Amino acid sequence: MGDAPEYRLLAELEAAYDRLVESAEALVAGWREHGGEAWAFGEARADADWLHRTLLDFWYQDGQDGRSTRSHVGLIAAPEPVMAQAVAVNAAKRAFAAQLARIRERAPSLVPEAKAVLPFRHPRLHGHLRGSGLARLHLKQCWRAIPLAEAPVARVRLAWYTSGRSIKRLTVREAEQKLLALDTEAAHVRIQLERLAGLPDREPLAQVQRQAPLMRANLFFREPLDDGRRRRAMNVALPLFLPAEDGRLPDHNQPPAQPPQARTRSRRRDERLEPEPLLPSLRVHRYRR
Template identity: 60%
Template sequence: MSLQYQLMAELEKAFDDLVEATEALVASARQHPPAMWRFDGEADIDWLMRALTDYWYQDGQDGRATRDHVGVVVANDELLEHALNVNQCKDAFARQLGVARKQHPAMIAELKATLPFRHPVLHDHLKGSGMARLHLKQCWRRLPIADAPVSRIRLAWYSSGRSIKRMSVADVEAKLARLNNEAAHVQIQYRLLASLPDGEMLAQVQTQAPLMRANLFFREPLEDGHTRRAMNVALPLFVPAPDNRLPQINQPAPNPPEKRTRALRGDSKLESEPFIPSLRIYRYRF
């Protein structure tokens, strides 16, 4: 068996396991309907199924963007077990993807196009909907699950997130080399970079899309003494509750704020303006 064939077979099995685990969760919810709340409309089992099986790119969708399905699902022990199993399958699928990307990256594009055909129900759902390729991150992103019963959930948009990657001058120079070296603005940035000491570390900053964040207030303190926890909730949040009762939930604004929701820290380690704008490279303050 060739390496590519073996990798594809393992990925297909991981995807099958994920779909089957998700179908089992939805079937359990249909048999014993849980209390649910939805941020942008009416919550029902069909909405839950769509949210949990939204694995696809839509026409024109930015490949880096994901669609959110914010809501709350009250889970009994059986439903909670299904949710945990779905996350295990998502983790397994993500691990297999990591292996494939490392050992045979060319197969990823084929994977996005062929996996949907393995599940006729999912494939039929795509027909005429402008969705035909698998969105891998929307497959492996985990379901948020509360650690214990919750009395209150406070939802709020979070618009100040950013990822920062430390890079050497040589790393930045290599990235600049991939741009159009004849362009005047690239030449200017080359000269700026050349003025720095070779040992200086720089930062590449990626502003993250606004996301919904949930502050959970537990009914009883956890074993470690904590009474609350914050988590991002791009998918329905599963909260254990033997009494099938929804916690108190606020209704946040329908859209994220246009500006940052948190003030800039006065002790920010990065300069306020990019040093190499084309690559979003900043210098650290000294």
């Protein structure tokens, strides 16, 4: 049966997952009851069925990269009871993520078992996957937060953000080890190893990972917030809940169906990295001097 403390961790994760599902379904039921306008990007209808599918989309699709998540962009006008339920869903998501982190720290071997067990606690949620074998749970899609506006909004402007990237610092030695793991017989790898050999050992390098395009919402509040701000920008991978006692959506735009192909923002004059990679195979750049 296994170690009892470990399986207690798993039981606690199952309970956290149940609370997450139940709170999300309560949110959908609350919005169905209290009403409120909604808009869904790329969808013909934004109704309670759409919201249910969106909030409980916890599954991998065939061929989906395990590092990526699906976006469901939309706007929900939410009276106070609905906003309170959305806050409760996010609390359940945090609790689920915290319990999962405890398992990864104390008993990481249980993570595959959790992925196998959890889908069957609420089998109707993944009925559409019955024909494709075991439903595969996407843990990040379970715990990612619902975006919430903290105050009534006058207007929302949605736009694709395509300039995101993550930067990881590397030493010359670390970059060399990564190159040596490639095909060192290939001419382009040998050329990059020669470039690297000409650098001082202590020079820091930067490995750049371009991030997938995402939707960003710019919120313009009706009144200044407590800190004086009148606007806020946030990424929106799930429907954005907007406080609205009258159930009406604020003015909002219709973003393009697809992100732009080319970079839309000019490069910063204080860009710290050289524009061309030193090691193209690794996306490694030098810092400007």
